[in-house]
Every structure is written in structure tokens, then in C-alpha cells.
Amino acid sequence: MSRKARCSGFGAITSVPDVVTRRRFLGTLGASALIVGFDPTTRAWATSTGSRSVQRIPHLDGVLLTDLPTRQADGRDLGRIVRRLPRAVLRPGSVRDVQKMIAFCREHRIPVATRGQGHSTHGQGLTDGLIIENRSLAAIHSVGADSISVDSGVLWREAAHAAAARGLTPPLFTTYVGLSVGGTLSVGGFPAQNELGLQIDHVRELDVVTGDGRLHRCSPDRERDLFEVMLGGLGQCGVITRATIDLVPARGRARNYLLQYPTTDTARVWADLHVLLERRELDGAYILMFAPDGKTVVYQLNGVVFYDDGRAPDDGRLLRGLSAPASSAAVVDSTYLEWVERYDRVIDGWRRQYAWDDLLKPWFDVILPGETAQGYVSEVVPTLTARDFGPPTGIGFVFPQRRSKLTRPFFRIPPGNSEFVYLFDVLTSSPAPGPDPAFAAEMLDRNRRLYDKARALGGTRYPIGSLDFTGDDWRAQYGERWPDLLRRKARYDPGRILTPGPGIFS
Numbered sequence: 108m109s110r111k112a113r114c115s116g117f118g119a120i121t122s123v124p125d126v127v128t129r130r131r132f133l134g135t136l137g138a139s140a141l142i143v144g145f146d147p148t149t150r151a152w153a154t155s156t157g158s159r160s161v162q163r164i165p166h167l168d169g170v171l172l173t174d175l176p177t178r179q180a181d182g183r184d185l186g187r188i189v190r191r192l193p194r195a196v197l198r199p200g201s202v203r204d205v206q207k208m209i210a211f212c213r214e215h216r217i218p219v220a221t222r223g224q225g226h227s228t229h230g231q232g233l234t235d236g237l238i239i240e241n242r243s244l245a246a247i248h249s250v251g252a253d254s255i256s257v258d259s260g261v262l263w264r265e266a267a268h269a270a271a272a273r274g275l276t277p278p279l280f281t282t283y284v285g286l287s288v289g290g291t292l293s294v295g296g297f298p299a300q301n302e303l304g305l306q307i308d309h310v311r312e313l314d315v316v317t318g319d320g321r322l323h324r325c326s327p328d329r330e331r332d333l334f335e336v337m338l339g340g341l342g343q344c345g346v347i348t349r350a351t352i353d354l355v356p357a358r359g360r361a362r363n364y365l366l367q368y369p370t371t372d373t374a375r376v377w378a379d380l381h382v383l384l385e386r387r388e389l390d391g392a393y394i395l396m397f398a399p400d401g402k403t404v405v406y407q408l409n410g411v412v413f414y415d416d417g418r419a420p421d422d423g424r425l426l427r428g429l430s431a432p433a434s435s436a437a438v439v440d441s442t443y444l445e446w447v448e449r450y451d452r453v454i455d456g457w458r459r460q461y462a463w464d465d466l467l468k469p470w471f472d473v474i475l476p477g478e479t480a481q482g483y484v485s486e487v488v489p490t491l492t493a494r495d496f497g498p499p500t501g502i503g504f505v506f507p508q509r510r511s512k513l514t515r516p517f518f519r520i521p522p523g524n525s526e527f528v529y530l531f532d533v534l535t536s537s538p539a540p541g542p543d544p545a546f547a548a549e550m551l552d553r554n555r556r557l558y559d560k561a562r563a564l565g566g567t568r569y570p571i572g573s574l575d576f577t578g579d580d581w582r583a584q585y586g587e588r589w590p591d592l593l594r595r596k597a598r599y600d601p602g603r604i605l606t607p608g609p610g611i612f613s
């Protein structure tokens with residue numbers, strides 16, 4: 108690649124001001140402008156093509172960075188537990204760049220992982236090979252009457268605002284919406300709503316670059332094999348570059364009801380949750396757990412209903428028949444978009460106040476069948492101390508989801524006949540920022556114990572959290588789908604270079 112082409116590529120990254128300061132930008136330019144190829148014999152980047160073994164890197168619309176600060180930044184995730192220094196970082200200027208570099212990496216057996224926002228917590232998106240920074244591809248292509256088409260580096264928050272400008276919304280969101288579309292579609296995207304499935308259940312079409320560098324457009328009717336294995340498929344068979352997602356009419360406002368219970372009153376919070384789920388009158392209901400005094404964990408039942416301006420819901424009717432009177436619920440009224448972004452404000456505050464990004468986050472996440480969820484959570488939560496949550500920023504959740512709405516085969520849910528499955532999260536953070544190997548080890552042990560107990564009760568792992576998982580664990584996780592996953596991996600990623608972080612095939 109000519110020096111001129113590289114410089115114009117570097118110029119493009121100045122449009123991402125939070126990533127590169129001017130000083131670092133110049134340093135980056137100096138460090139990386141010399142890379143012209145890769146030497147497969149030494150497995151190192153080369154600054155000249157003098158040696159016959161050096162393979163020239165393809166011409167790129169974007170940039171390939173090898174400077175240490177960029178590699179270090181992409182060598183860790185939000186968990187701050189696992190570190191893996193990539194050899195290089197691609198900021199693609201086009202989908203073609205993704206194709207070219209994946210083909211190049213396949214040829215030279217360089218592992219590749221895509222980075223959305225890097226908000227996984229246990230190295231799921233890390234590699235010592237090439238990181239593709241998806242955030243460089245973040246265009247909103249179109250907002251139609253019932254769907255939106257976006258690059259996979261777009262954040263859900265951005266998709267929400269683009270849709271809202273037309274009075275529309277994606278049907279559901281994760282609690283925090285500063286996550287990339289590609290990142291949550293690769294894991295699942297569990298919402299607060301209980302009747303609509305996950306984000307992956309609302310995808311119409313995907314563009315995917317597979318492990319041989321080829322670009323595919325897939326949907327339920329076209330290349331279904333690939334479409335299915337990309338949704339909740341942990342990036343094992345390709346890189347999602349673009350997604351078309353359902354939109355529905357948006358209500359203008361949201362009303363959130365909050366009811367608090369001591370954790371000694373487990374039966375009461377579950378009974379009330381079930382009343383709300385069975386009545387199907389709210390748009391969402393879930394349990395939040397936290398330690399407001401830094402010591403004692405409490406349950407908070409959250410219910411939300413969306414409505415149009417001037418048609419305020421009848422609180423007494425919606426909360427009738429619960430163990431506490433409707434008047435005891437705290438009511439938070441907001442615009443719909445404020446509700447969508449409610450946890451973003453919390454996280455932003457934690458970032459400023461507690462250096463939240465640099466806290467260790469040994470998160471624990473399992474999905475339990477309806478038959479055992481209440482028993483499991485009621486047994487486990489009282490054994491958790493405030494240290495397990497990590498006040499002030501540690502929280503836990505129970506998100507119920509109707510089983511019949513979960514349609515994607517590679518999103519692993521517990522077998523069984525229960526109407527609902529329940530995601531149980533303990534979003535632990537360390538008491539202080541910075542390394543703390545003893546805390547990490549203690550919490551990884553705890554997570555293993557809690558996972559083993561959940562698995563014995565029919566639970567599956569929601570693989571966003573921090574858990575050391577063996578090959579046997581993965582085979583158990585995929586169950587009867589394992590041979591099918593192997594087949595699709597062999598077909599779409601024959602060199603087995605994509606997304607080694609979870610260790611599924613190692």
C-alpha cells in the first residue's frame with residue numbers, strides 16, 4: 108500500500124475523537140506507517156518487502172494499526188480480568204477491508220476477533236491475532252416503515268434515536284444501550300420485556316463476512332444455515348457487518364413501577380412477579396437486586412408500561428392483587444427514550460464517580476428453566492454478600508422471558524416445558540479500580556460453583572460473563588446442537604480463525 112493511501116486512511120480516524128488524541132494520532136502514524144507486510148516465517152509484521160518471505164498486506168480503505176497503545180487498548184475488555192495483546196488492529200474503511208483482512212489472516216493462520224464496544228467481561232472478543240474494530244463501520248443505511256438497516260458498529264442508542272425520529276422503535280433493548288448491534292446480536296440481547304423474545308429474534312437480514320473472506324447476505328429464506336449460526340453464535344462463523352432489524356410504532360412515554368422487598372421475603376417478590384407475568388398487562392417486569400446500604404441486598408420488582416401522551420395508565424389497576432398496595436410503589440414517569448436510556452445515565456455516573464471502566468467485573472450469568480429458577484435464586488442470593496455484588500456499582504437481575512418467543516437455535520436455553528425461562532445475573536464489580544488477582548480468582552471460583560449448581564438444575568450459560576469454560580462445558584452447553592455447530596464451523600470458518608476468545612473449539 109502506498110504511503111499516500113495510508114495517510115488518507117489515518118486521516119479518517121480523526122473523525123472518532125474519543126479514540127485518538129492528536130498527540131497519540133501522530134505517534135500512531137509514525138509507528139504504523141512503516142508496516143507493509145507480514146512475514147509468515149517469523150510470524151511478525153514487516154517494514155519492508157526486502158525479504159522474499161514477506162507477504163504484502165492488501166490495499167485498505169481504512170487502516171491497520173500496530174502501535175502499542177492501540178493494541179493495548181484492544182487487548183482488554185470491560186471485565187479487566189483477561190488480557191491478550193493483538194498483533195494488529197484493523198479500523199476498516201469498508202466491508203471490503205474486512206473481507207481482505209480475513210482472507211489474508213486465513214492464509215497466514217492469524218486468529219481474528221471483532222470488537223464491538225468490548226463490553227464482554229472475560230476475553231470473549233480478545234485475540235493475539237487481528238482485532239477488527241467494528242465501530243469504524245457505523246452507518247445507519249435506512250429507516251423504513253417497519254425496519255431499520257444499520258452497520259453492525261452502530262450502537263443501540265443510535266438506532267433508537269434514528270427510529271424515534273420517525274415515531275418508531277426496535278421492539279426491545281438491553282438495559283444499557285451503549286452496546287453495538289453486532290456485539291449483542293452475537294450473544295443474544297436479553298431485554299426487560301417478557302413477551303417478545305430477544306434482540307436476535309427481531310433480525311430480518313444480515314450481511315456476514317465468513318472465515319474465508321466471502322461476503323454473504325442471509326435471512327430466514329436465504330442461506331439460513333449461516334443466518335441461524337450468526338444470531339447468538341458468538342462470532343464463531345463470521346463477522347456481521349450489517350443488520351436489518353424490526354421496527355414497531357413507538358409510544359411516547361414510559362411509566363416504571365418500583366417495589367422493594369427484603370431478600371428474606373423471596374416468596375413474596377416471586378409471587379408478585381408471577382402475578383404480573385401471568386396478567387400480561389405490563390410491557391415488562393423483572394427483579395433488580397442491589398445493596399443500598401453497602402451491606403444488605405434487597406430485591407426491587409420493576410414493572411414498566413408504555414403509553415401515549417395524555418393516556419396515563421391506571422396504576423391501581425395495573426398493580427392490583429400484589430402483596431403490597433399499589434400506593435407503596437415508587438412511580439417513575441419519563442419519555443420512552445429516557446426509559447430506553449435509563450441505565451446509560453447510571454453507568455455514565457459510575458464511570459465518572461467510581462472509575463467504573465477500570466473496576467474488575469467478574470460477572471455471572473445463567474439462564475434457568477421456570478421449574479427451578481425461583482428455588483435456585485432464592486437459595487443463592489442469601490449466600491451472596493455485599494462483596495459479591497460489589498457496592499456501590501454491583502447489581503443483580505432476574506429477567507423472565509417467554510420460552511415460545513425464543514426462536515434461534517444457537518442461543519442455548521434450558522430444555523423443558525416451563526412457560527418462562529429466567530436470566531439470572533450477578534454483575535459483580537471490585538471494590539476499587541486496578542488489578543486485584545485475588546479478588547478475580549475468588550469470584551471466578553464463585554462463578555464456577557454457581558454455574559455447576561445451575562447446570563445441575565437444567566441451567567445454561569449466558570456467555571457474556573466471566574467463567575472458565577472447558578471444551579466439555581461447551582459441548583454440554585450446545586447439547587444436541589453440538590454436531591451441527593461443528594458442521595457449520597467447518598463450512599463457514601474452515602481455517603478456524605474466528606473469535607477464539609470463548610475457547611469453544613480449542
Ligand SMILES: Cc1cc2nc3c(=O)[nH]c(=O)nc-3n(C[C@H](O)[C@H](O)[C@H](O)COP(=O)(O)OP(=O)(O)OC[C@H]3O[C@@H](n4cnc5c(N)ncnc54)[C@H](O)[C@@H]3O)c2cc1C
Pocket residue numbers: 185220221222223224225226227228231232233241259280281282283286287288289290291293294295296297298341342345346347348454571606608
Ligand atoms: C452495562 C451493561 C449492561 C448490559 N445489559 C445487558 C442486558 O440487559 N441484556 C443482555 O443480553 N446483555 C447485556 N449486557 C451484555 C452485552 O449484551 C454483551 O456483553 C455484548 O456482547 C456487549 O456488546 P459489545 O458491543 O460490547 O460486544 P463485544 O464485547 O465487543 O463483543 C461480544 C462478542 O461478540 C463478538 N462480536 C462483536 N461484534 C461482532 C460482529 N459484528 N460480528 C461477529 N461477532 C462479533 C466479539 O468478538 C465478542 O466475542 C450488558 C453489558 C453491559 C456492559
